[in-house]
Amino acid sequence: MDHHTIERKWQARWEKAKFNQFDRKSDAKKWYVLEMFSYPSGAKLHIGHWYNYGPTDSYARFKRMQGYNVFQPMGFDAFGLPAENYAIKTGIHPKDSTEKNIATMEGQLRAMGAMFDWSAEVKTCEEDYYKWTQWMFLQLYKNGLAYRKEAPVNWCPSCRTVLANEQVTEGCCERCGTQVVRKNLTQWFFKITDYAEELLTGLDTLDWPEKTKNMQRNWIGKSTGCEIEFECENGEKLRVYTTRCDTVFGVSYVVLAPEHPLARTLATPEQSAAVEEYIAQAARSNEIERLSSAREKTGVFTGSYCTNPVNGKKIPVWLADYVLASYGTGAVMAVPAHDERDYAFATKYHLPIEKVIEKKGGETELPFTEDGIMVNSLQFDGLFGEEARAEVAAYISKLGKGGKKVNFRLRDWLVSRQRYWGAPIPVVHCPKCGAVPVPEKDLPVRLPYDVEFRPDGKSPLAKCDQFMHTVCPKCGGEALRDPDTLDTFVCSSWYYLRYADAHNEKEPFSREAVDKMLPVDVYVGGAEHACMHLLYARFFTKALRDMGYLDFSEPFRRLVHQGVILGPDGNRMSKSHGNIVSPDEYVETYGADAFRMYLMFGFSYTEGGPWNDDGIKAIAKFMDRVEKLVLKIDGYKAGKDAPAGAQEKALAYAQNYAVDRVTKDLEAFSFNTALARIMEFVNALAKYDALEQKNIAAEKAAMRDLVLLLAPFAPHFCEELWEQTGGKGSVFEQTFPVASEEALRLDEKEYAVQVNSKMACRAMLPTSLAEEEAKALALALPEVREKTAGKTVKKCIVVPGRLVNLIVG
C-alpha cells in the first residue's frame, strides 16, 4: 500500500465530509480530548509534537469508535518571548515569523491525519482571542483579583532591559555578560492565593497522576504555624512566622529578609553602611542560590534589638538572605538549637545556641529539629510536639502578640511583562484618576505593529507614542496606557474554554457552550506544566465560576503526561547539543501511520526515552504482514467451514483476549502493550490461517475485528483495508469490538507450584479450585512429592488461577 496515496485520499475524504468536526447536534455523550496546544517557536513540528498528538489522537479515535461524540481541537499559543528574541536578532517582526510558523505547523498537523476539529482553531495572538484575554483581566480586576504592587525584576544595567530568568546565566546577562541586579517595578498581580485552599482540596477530586497532584500540593505548600510579634526598641513591631512555636523560648535572634520594609529603618547609624551593602549584595543573587543549604550563610547585624514576648529577653535583629521576603512575613525567629540553617548561621556569627527541646528518651544532639519535649520554657516544660505548639500559640494569642496562622507557600501570580509580543494590559494610567481599567466596549487594546522592540531601557510599548497616548476613560483627560503586556500563561489559562465557542464575537464563550462541552475529559501534555500552567488554569476556572460564567470547578477531569523523547545521546534535544531528530524523513519514508505506531510501540508513553529508530522498519513490516493476511482472508469463498473445534476455540480466545486487552490498554494510554496484543492476535490468526481445515466464517470475523482494533493506531491504513474488504462507510463509524466473556473463560490454567516459595513445577489445573483441592492436586505432582517427602505441610497459599505455595518443614 502506498502511504502517500492513501494519506491524501482519506484526508481529503475526511475533510470533505467534515468528519473531524464535533457534532453539536448529536445525542451521543460528548468526550473532550485535549492536547496542550502548540507553541510556534520553531518552524516545524518536532518529534515531541508527534509524540504528544499521535498517540492521543489514537485514543480519541478509539473513544469515537466506542460511540462517544469526540471533540479534539487544536490551536496555537502564539505570544511569547522566543518570537521577540528572534526579532531582536534578525529584525523579522514577531507577528510575521509567528504567522509563518503557524502556517507551516498547521499544514503538518493536518498531514498527520489526526482528527483535529479545525473549525474551532484558536490562535492567542489574534485580536479576536486576545480581546477576551484582556476581558479576563478586567473581570479579575472588577472582582478584586487583580492588583498592583512592587516586585523585583532581573535588570541588566548594560542592555537597560528586563531579563527573563532564562536569560540570566550564573547571575549575568546572557547577551552581554553584565552582572544582573534585581530592581523593583510596580506590576500587576492576580490573587491566586485567595484560592489556595480550594486549589489544594480540589486535587482530591481529580483523576490526575499522583505525582502531579503531590507537586501541586507542595507548590501550594499549606502549613499551619504561628505568627509572633517582637517589639523593637524604637516601637516598630516585627511579625515573624514559624511552624515551631514550641521553640520560642530558644530564640537567640530575629532575621529579616534583606527586602523587608523595616530593613533600613532598623539599621542603626553605625550599622547603616553595612546594611546598605548587604541589601545591594542580596539583590544580585537569585532565590535558588539563596535557599541552597549547601551555600554558606551570610548576614548582617542591623544594630537594633527586639523583645521576645514570652520571656522578655532582648535579642538582636539581623538581615540574612536565607529568609525570603515573599514567604510568610518575610521575617523569622531564629532558634539555632532546633533549626539547621539557624544553627549554621549562629555558629558562623557566634550567636547564642540555647536548647529548649529535648529528644524523647535519648541524647539530644544539636541541632535537634524533630518534635521533642519542651525544656527551659517555664510553664510549658514537659509538653510535646503538636500539643506543645497548640498551648504556646494559645498563650501568644492571649498575650495579644499573634497566634495560630495558616500560611501558604503559593504566591500571587505576577502577570506584568515588560515586553512587546503579548496581550497589552487593558489599563490606562491617569494623572488624576490613577489606574483605570479600559471599558469592555473599547476592547481590544490593539498591539501596535510598528514598534521598536530592540532593548534600550524602556518597555517596547512605552516608546510607541501612538499606543501610549490616550484619554482617561473616567475623566476624559490626557492619560497613558500601561506599557506592559500579560504573561503568556494568562492566554493559556482559558483557551480550552474558547475552543468550545471559538467564533463567538459577543463574549469569550457562551455559558451554554461551556456547560455542554466542558470540563475536558482527558488533557494530555508535558509534566513540566505541573505547577504553573495547570495551576493557573484551575485558578481561572474557579474564579470564572465564582463570577457566574460557568458552573464547574475543575477544568481537566483526567490528566495524562506523555514522556519526553530525548536525543539519541540521551540528552534533551536541542540545537546546542546538535542532537535534534526530525520526524519529517521518517514520515516521508514510512508514512504517518507507521511513524505514529512506532512512537506508540517503541516507548512507554509516560516515560519517553532516547530516540532510536531500530524498530521502525519492524512496524512497516508488521503493517505489510497485516495487509497481506487481511486481503488473503477477504479473498476466501465462504461455504467450506470446518466445524468449531479446539483450533477455533483457540482463535476465538486470541481474538477476544486482544479485544479485551486493547480496550483496557487504550483506556490507560498504554499504547505499547496494546500494540503487542494486536501483534499476538495477528500471529494467532496467521497460525490459524496456515491450517488445512478452517472455518472461513470465523476467520473472516477475526479479520474484521483485527482491522477495527488496529484502526485507531493506523487510521489511513485501516480505512483503506476496511474499504478494500467491502466495508461500508468509514471504519471510524464502526463500533469498536467488545470482548465476549464466554470466549475468554478457560477451563484450566497453568499454575506455578512452589515448595517453600521456590518454583517446583508448573501444572495445568482447573480454574476456580477450592484451596483444599488445589493443595491436594499440588501435593500429588511428582516434582512436589519429591521435595516434600518426609515433611509436613505447615501452610498452603493458593492464588486462584496463578499459584500454589506449599510451606513444609
Add this chain to the structure above:
RNA sequence: GCCGCCGUGGUGAAACAGGCAGACACGCAGGACUUAGAAUCCUGUGCCGCGAGGCAUAGCGGUUCAAUUCCGCUCGGCGGCACCA
C-alpha cells in the same frame, strides 16, 4: 539546595492489586527458499555452568510464605523551582 519522578537482558520494553521476571519487538545465531543478495518463513536467544544447578530487576539493608512492586539508606539520571512555555 528544595520538591517530584525514574533506574529491569546486547537494545526498546512488559509484569493486573505483593504471586512463574523478561510478554511483544529489535538485534544476534542457526536453518529453509535463492545462482547470489534482498525479501519472506522456521528455530534458538537473561547471565554463569558440560550438567545437576546456581545467579539475576542500580547498590546495601528491612518487612513478608513470597518483593521489579512496600519501607529505609546510598549511588546515578530526568523534570520543576514562580519572567522559556
